[in-house]
Amino acid sequence: MEVREKVRKFLGRFFRKHVIADDEDIFNLGFVNSLFAMQLVMFVEKEFNVIMGNDDLDFDNFKSIDKIVELIESKM
Amino acid sequence: MNLALDEKYEDFRDEVKKFSKEYIYPYAKEADKNQHLPSQIIESLSSKGYICPIMPSKYGGQGFDNVENVILNEEIGGACSSTRSLMTVNGMFGLGILKWGTELQKEKYLYDIAAGKKIGAFALSEPNVGSDAKSINTTATESDDYYILNGHKKWITMAQIADCFIVFANCEGDKNAAFIVDRDAEGLTVEPINNLLGCRASMIGELIFDNCKIPKSSLLGKIGFGIAQVALTCLDYGRFSIACGCVGIAQSCLDESVKYSKERIQFSQPIKDNQLIQKKITEMVVNIKASRLLCLNAAVLKDNCEPDSIMETWNAKYFASTKLKNIVADAVQIHGANGISEEYNVERYYRDSIINEIIEGSTQVHEILISRNILNN
Numbered sequence: 068m069e070v071r072e073k074v075r076k077f078l079g080r081f082f083r084k085h086v087i088a089d090d091e092d093i094f095n096l097g098f099v100n101s102l103f104a105m106q107l108v109m110f111v112e113k114e115f116n117v118i119m120g121n122d123d124l125d126f127d128n129f130k131s132i133d134k135i136v137e138l139i140e141s142k143m
Numbered sequence: 144m145n146l147a148l149d150e151k152y153e154d155f156r157d158e159v160k161k162f163s164k165e166y167i168y169p170y171a172k173e174a175d176k177n178q179h180l181p182s183q184i185i186e187s188l189s190s191k192g193y194i195c196p197i198m199p200s201k202y203g204g205q206g207f208d209n210v211e212n213v214i215l216n217e218e219i220g221g222a223c224s225s226t227r228s229l230m231t232v233n234g235m236f237g238l239g240i241l242k243w244g245t246e247l248q249k250e251k252y253l254y255d256i257a258a259g260k261k262i263g264a265f266a267l268s269e270p271n272v273g274s275d276a277k278s279i280n281t282t283a284t285e286s287d288d289y290y291i292l293n294g295h296k297k298w299i300t301m302a303q304i305a306d307c308f309i310v311f312a313n314c315e316g317d318k319n320a321a322f323i324v325d326r327d328a329e330g331l332t333v334e335p336i337n338n339l340l341g342c343r344a345s346m347i348g349e350l351i352f353d354n355c356k357i358p359k360s361s362l363l364g365k366i367g368f369g370i371a372q373v374a375l376t377c378l379d380y381g382r383f384s385i386a387c388g389c390v391g392i393a394q395s396c397l398d399e400s401v402k403y404s405k406e407r408i409q410f411s412q413p414i415k416d417n418q419l420i421q422k423k424i425t426e427m428v429v430n431i432k433a434s435r436l437l438c439l440n441a442a443v444l445k446d447n448c449e450p451d452s453i454m455e456t457w458n459a460k461y462f463a464s465t466k467l468k469n470i471v472a473d474a475v476q477i478h479g480a481n482g483i484s485e486e487y488n489v490e491r492y493y494r495d496s497i498i499n500e501i502i503e504g505s506t507q508v509h510e511i512l513i514s515r516n517i518l519n520n
Contacts, residue, residue: 077450101371102512105379106450108372113448121243124365124372 070115070143074135077110089132104129111135117142146436148210155211159218162191171223174344175491178337180304184226189259193219194230195237197380202241202253209442213387217435220388221395224495225344229262231384232300235377236263239309239321243364243373248323252307264305265377266296266324266350267370273298274508276311276370281352283312283322288359290314290322292330292352300502302348303335310350311374314366321363321373330355341494379453382460382503383441389463389499390434392492396474397427399489403478414477423473430470434463454516461509464499471496 071089078087081103085096107129108119117139128138166187174180188194191205196212198204207215220227237256240248240263255261272278281294292312299308307325314320324331332351339347364373401424404415414420437459444452471493475482482489500506 101375102453102516104371105375106453109448109450109453113450121245121365124368126367 070139071132071136073114074132074139077107077114078132087132091132092130093132094126094130107135111139115139115143148439152210152214156214156218159193159214162187162193163218163222167219167226168222171226172485172488172491174223174225176343176485178343178346180225180229180344180346184223185229185259185262188219188226188230192257194259195233195257196230197234198237198241198253198257202249202257204237204253204257209383209445210439212384213390213435213438213442216384216387217391217394217438219391221391223344224342224388224392224492224498225346227384227388227391228300228342228345231381231388232264232305233262234384235265235381236307236309238380239265239363239373239377240323242376243321244323245360247360248363252323255306261306262301262304264299264301264308265381266299266302266308266310267374267378268296268298270295270297274505276374277319279311279313279319281310281312283314283320285314285359286356289356290359290361292322292324292355292357294352296350296352298336299348299350300342300345302333302350303346308350309363309373309377310352311369314369318367319369320366321369322357322361323363324355324357324361328355328357339498341491341496341498343494378503379456383438383445383456385499385503386434386441386456386460386463387438389460389467389496390431390438392496392499393427393431393434393463393467393470396470396489396492397424397431399487400424400427400474400477403481403487407479420477423477427470427473430466434459434466437462454513457504457509457513460503461506461513464496465506467496467499 082096087093112119123138128134167184170181170184193215195204196207196215199206216227233256237253240252256263267276269279269281281292283290283292294312305326307323310322310324311319312322330353334349336347336349404420405413407414441452441455441459444455474489475493478487478489481487
């Protein structure tokens with residue numbers, strides 16, 4: 068499964084009633100909380116075997132499927 | 144599917160149980176009475192690498208996995224909750240820096256934390272802020288090469304002896320951030336809080352920051368991510384450690400209740416022969432097994448870096464701490480009048496158990512989050 072599909076599948080667990088467009092700002096959907104943020108970082112680290120450091124901690128890096136994929140691919 | 148633990152974990156449990164019996168248990172009652180952890184406990188934990196179990200060998204730690212962490216927190220927590228508290232907060236400090244610290248911060252603190260040469264603590268709560276962590280009032284203001292901290296932290300476990308703290312404050316307005324603050328920082332005063340109900344040797348205290356000046360290099364993580372990343376990483380570990388500690392207290396209650404009910408003779412027979420006692424023992428046995436399995440489930444998920452480990456840790460802590468409440472009450476009841484005497488341990492277990500339903504997320508906050516996680520999905 069490609070990176071984008073894996074990210075979409077993971078986010079689908081939290082946004083079940085909403086089909087997220089690749090460039091849609093997930094923070095504007097109103098479902099996001101601290102628990103989700105932590106789970107998202109864990110998911111990215113485990114699934115793609117990358118480490119998220121302080122420099123990656125930027126809401127902009129996680130705000131959409133496009134941005135998350137961009138971040139992951141920059142570290143792979 | 145195999146739910147049985149590998150032999151290496153059984154061997155590890157035997158090793159920790161022996162250690163706890165020899166080096167922790169004999170001092171626990173006195174520590175509770177004196178409201179102070181004796182230095183030999185800290186030295187013993189340090190010599191075995193138990194004082195910060197998660198610290199990797201790169202920084203001089205043992206790098207125990209989370210199943211070993213269950214065993215450590217359970218066996219040591221079963222002997223002395225305050226000692227387990229020390230391991231909890233020192234681990235929270237170590238993990239926060241391990242995960243979010245700069246290389247310089249790691250070099251400065253992690254070797255000493257792993258070796259027990261420094262004790263770390265975690266300072267989030269304030270006099271008016273507990274569960275609602277994002278409402279903290281402590282501030283950090285930039286001034287040349289420094290941050291100036293002002294505010295008041297309360298209920299800080301091990302504050303009385305900690306050498307360094309992870310402190311949360313608002314920066315640049317309402318953006319929260321984490322900072323590493325050494326005990327000897329100019330403008331920091333530590334006041335002890337004594338005579339609490341339980342975990343009385345946890346040496347809890349207050350931190351008062353009065354224009355406390357810390358170098359800019361003390362910032363841990365990024366501004367705006369103090370609570371969402373640093374605090375939650377630390378609290379997740381703390382919650383896990385406490386859940387396992389609850390299993391340990393519960394097991395000690397069971398062990399001592401079994402022993403007592405075999406020895407205590409009433410109406411010419413041991414009280415264990417009464418079916419009402421047998422019912423209490425049964426409830427204890429089954430709830431301890433269920434609590435332990437929830438902790439082990441969270442541990443395996445953590446070792447696999449599964450995002451679900453976070454919610455499973457909430458579930459484990461909720462179940463273990465709420466079931467413990469019944470178990471300690473039954474243990475005291477089985478002991479009768481002896482159960483409320485300091486000659487027996489169960490009164491201490493009873494007092495300590497209450498604390499576990501308050502710290503690292505109260506039972507009621509767990510109920511909100513666990514139900515919301517299901518209802519919102």
